[in-house]
Amino acid sequence: MIQIKDLYKKFGRNQVLSGVDLTVQKSGIIAVLGPNGSGKTTLIKCILGMVIPNKGTLIVMDEPVKNNWRYRKQINYLPQIANFPGNLKVKELFTMIKDLRQQPDQQDDLVSLFGLKPFLNKKLSTLSGGTKQKVNIVLTFMFNSPLLILDEPTTGLDPASLIQLKKLIQVEKAKGNTILITSHIMQFVEEVADEIIYLLEGNIYFKGSVAALKSKTGEKDFEHAIAAITTNASNV
């Protein structure tokens, strides 16, 4: 599904990714974790072709990423900051993305699931942060794709919507799709993730299940286990 070999990316003098090797074969929920500035978003954006790596190869859905756009038909992406063109109505935004993708969608179900019906005719600039994030989620889950990439999906969501989001993620997993998630909410990660990829200083420091991480660090609590590898990397 995703094959990354020897991936390097530098922004100016700042080396963000230094030789990442990663293979994701099976379906399920994979959490990409790491402290701020460890290259999570950069890695995701490399997979999406938004950031162009300095070195290394990326193969996503059996297609090379370089100078390619077709493979993105099989990816749904939820960006970190839900900012949309402000003078567009919610309904128009949905129509536009559907027009561009030309794939069967589940817009109506998702709109009622998140209670967005009253907002359909509102301009995007007038929505609150949480509502924008719901629009963002609807856009992401609207199409059925084998790979979903969610960058901080829980930002700004109220508890009810968070429950719906978790359900949606489980539905996608049941369909046999792969879901790549970044999050700083450890409780959320522990609840949903099948596998964890821990990035540190531009490299993959740990890859495995939650249980494996706990036994490796000797911590019973997941949050503490994560904190342990962050602060005390040499001891692990």
Add this chain to the structure above:
Amino acid sequence: MHQMFKILKYSFYDLIRSRWSYVYFLFYLLLGFVLLFLNNDVSKAVITLMNIIIVLVPLIGTIFGIMYYYNSREFTELLLGQPIRRSHIFLGQYLGVAGSLTLSLVLGLGIPFLLYGLFKSNAIWDFGLLLVTGAFLTLIFTALSFNIALSHENKIKGFGYAVLLWLFMAVIYDGLFLMSLIIFEEYPLDNFSLIATMLNPIDLSRTLILLKLDISALLGYTGAVFKSFFGTQWGFLISIIMLCLWTGLPIWRLVYKAKRKDF
């Protein structure tokens, strides 16, 4: 290609719903009516219009281009995650901006001229050329401003460079040109002024229109050199080719830059 026209369509709709497109359109409409019905002379109106267009069109193209790029950053990022070719996203947006500006210009000036009875007048070709030049200048300066925006993440910097570019091309360039003509008047300056004219799309447009109008009194030194060097026909053709180059190169660089940029 199909995808590019969709992007173009959405950018275009987005822009023609904006208040500023109407202001721009109404300005030309008013200008056209005032010049024609107060002047009562199409040829004179064309000359006055030319003087306004060759300064105003680049300014508006630059500012609209740079503002649209920075304002639609989020939109662009949304599109970049979708299965669309990068070059199509940026070309679509560029053509959306340049297209809506050109439409404002052509409709705003076209309507009063049509009502005035342009088709019965001999000035229709002069007027047509004026609109073509205006369209070229819009395409050129919007493309240049997109280039600046793509190279500068910082809005304020990008905006500053864009305004400086316009100021240089519309005002400073002519000043420098004139000064060098005076300073080096002892030397043969034919080739120098030919090249200097071609290197500035605003000067090029002015020369092109004046060649077409065939008013030697207004041609000035450069125009005269142009005319004697190329003759009216050749001069005309070469200026058009140069304008095409001026449009093509920034568009090429825009696509080149967009393909290599990180978002």
